[in-house]
Amino acid sequence: MSGAKSASMELPLDQILRGECVETMRSLPSGSVDCVFADPPYNLQLRGELRRPDDTLVDGVDDDWDKFSDLEEYDRFTRAWLSEARRVLHKDGTIWVIGSYHNIYRIGAILQDLGFWILNDIVWRKSNPMPNFRGRRFTNAHETLIWAARGQDSRYRFNYQAMKALNDDVQMRSDWYLPLCTGNERLRNEHGLKLHPTQKPESLLHRVLLASTTVNDVILDPFSGTGTTAAMARRLRRHFVGIERHPDYVEAAMARVAAETPLEADTVQTTQDKREAPRIPFGSLVEQGVITAGTVLCDKKRRVHATVSPDGTLVNGAKRGSIHKLGAQLTNAPSCNGWTFWYFERAGELLPLDVLRQETLQKTAQV
């Protein structure tokens, strides 16, 4: 993506801006960020205090920033910041919003109303959730992230192969199993108490950024908090713009970012999608003599055959076409990937054409 970078010179890059989220976003140029990650107030409607079975008090979220008089006010607030976020987002960009059942249905509906196009909802399954102390409901063991493109026709980024690699070579699913942010990772004040009530784990942002952004992309976090998004952006060599109202959080987040060492440029690279690899026309392999005209190809089960022409087309009797077209035609399929359909013989072994393409790619990449 990074179509957004041309406008990025006006962006205050790699900073946490202290200010109200909507007002501050108004100062940012339109279409200037590649991705938004937002962890807005949850509108938790806790009635009174909550105690554990041993009578200790649960430190719930009761900060002022999480208080809204009613659903309508929460909706107005949500519509305001999501509208600004959409303006600032590049047309091919995506947005992530995390929430719980208290607020995620308001968020999701308003996202759709504003024209965002939902791509997935992701369930963050907590390995160590807080138990339900009263035994009146199911243990609330997950939070929901909505991942949406700016619009229905956005050509958004999804690093499919990197996600697949991250999950032992099977497709990454919409349910993610990750622990809460605890221990050393959790920022604490001078009394050893948690600095922020809802600090998100780095592993969550690591996966979000790895899935939907690339190196040097700009990520906007309008509710920056302790700066997990910013820190992970720096670690993964992305850029960030954070917005945060509370000066203590701004300070803590910038210190955290400063302590973060970016990964080496060559180790931050992930498994590439084939769509992004340089395209090699089959004909160029014939030109380069990687495969010679006259070679007879067949499919894996040697049911159909074809001969390579000097112009890179294949010939079977009166039929002629690209490796894809002829493969589709001979199998009566609507389409065909000729690279994996056609095989050639080398040292008595049947190998797919794709092997030749990979070998050529590696040779040219070394230069």
Add this chain to the structure above:
Amino acid sequence: MSGAKSASMELPLDQILRGECVETMRSLPSGSVDCVFADPPYNLQLRGELRRPDDTLVDGVDDDWDKFSDLEEYDRFTRAWLSEARRVLHKDGTIWVIGSYHNIYRIGAILQDLGFWILNDIVWRKSNPMPNFRGRRFTNAHETLIWAARGQDSRYRFNYQAMKALNDDVQMRSDWYLPLCTGNERLRNEHGLKLHPTQKPESLLHRVLLASTTVNDVILDPFSGTGTTAAMARRLRRHFVGIERHPDYVEAAMARVAAETPLEADTVQTTQDKREAPRIPFGSLVEQGVITAGTVLCDKKRRVHATVSPDGTLVNGAKRGSIHKLGAQLTNAPSCNGWTFWYFERAGELLPLDVLRQETLQKTAQV
């Protein structure tokens, strides 16, 4: 609960009523059912045909009942049936609604607007979801159920101990891992094709009814379909009222219910489901910082080396792959167990990766 039973004499008990859902609900007395389970149209908005990589066609949901002109029409429809459902529901009753990201945010917001009080959202994690064939999104591997009381002050039923027993004596969480409805359980027509495109698994309704109703309670299902709710109600000795528009489905559902034998009253709460085997992808260790990107691994005799990438692949020169694939490649072996092949250094000692996996497993035993 069963506070609803006084009014149940006017209810057509244990029948599937043929008719439109809103109109038919109007004929039911107010406050007369203890629980509602609803599986409304999802408004999928599929745009074209979809083929698997092997060129077979995916049989998508293209039924007329799932077509709406726009979100506004879907919202009107949703508000209408949820309003009637709320009227028919006893003041201490609860409602379950299942959906996907296409519709669940509309549903959740309207539930809240109408005064329902959300108790949990439940994630049905599918053990065998359909993959994402184009590699453009995460595998859509879950659906969401919202569980809500009629109002904030409802004294609703939740069978906490039964749920705990069902879950090996630990609190039941909000994420449920259950297979799709397939095989013999799936109703089929005379051609062996699925009778209904979206039949829900019995295990799901089993858990829903066991959690939130008691023997002899009345459950209303306004989108009855193949009658999974009705069948499970009968099996668990509850009563049901179904509503279904299509006469074929009404007939099939009633036959299905007739074939269902109620459990003996004393065995109703003994069913137990299997647990999921724990699996830790190597990539998740990178995400969680158990091992950091850039770390150099080697084999036991330090003959080959590789560097850890952020997506959990290993890199050696131009070669990249999972811990298993790269190990196999570098040793020219047909396969390789990367967990025992690769070693890292800790306190001057060379330890296999498997040590990290074991340590992580112990810390976060998956449910």
Add this chain to the structure above:
DNA sequence: AGTACGATTGAATCTGACA
């Protein structure tokens, strides 16, 4: 009878570059 392998299938908002 038991095992091996192939065919089938599931609520899916499922491509993108270039002329």
Add this chain to the structure above:
DNA sequence: CTGTCAGATTCAATCGTAC
């Protein structure tokens, strides 16, 4: 805007058939 075409893309289960 439309049209064309290269070419990227699947996991878990169940069921039927062959051996």
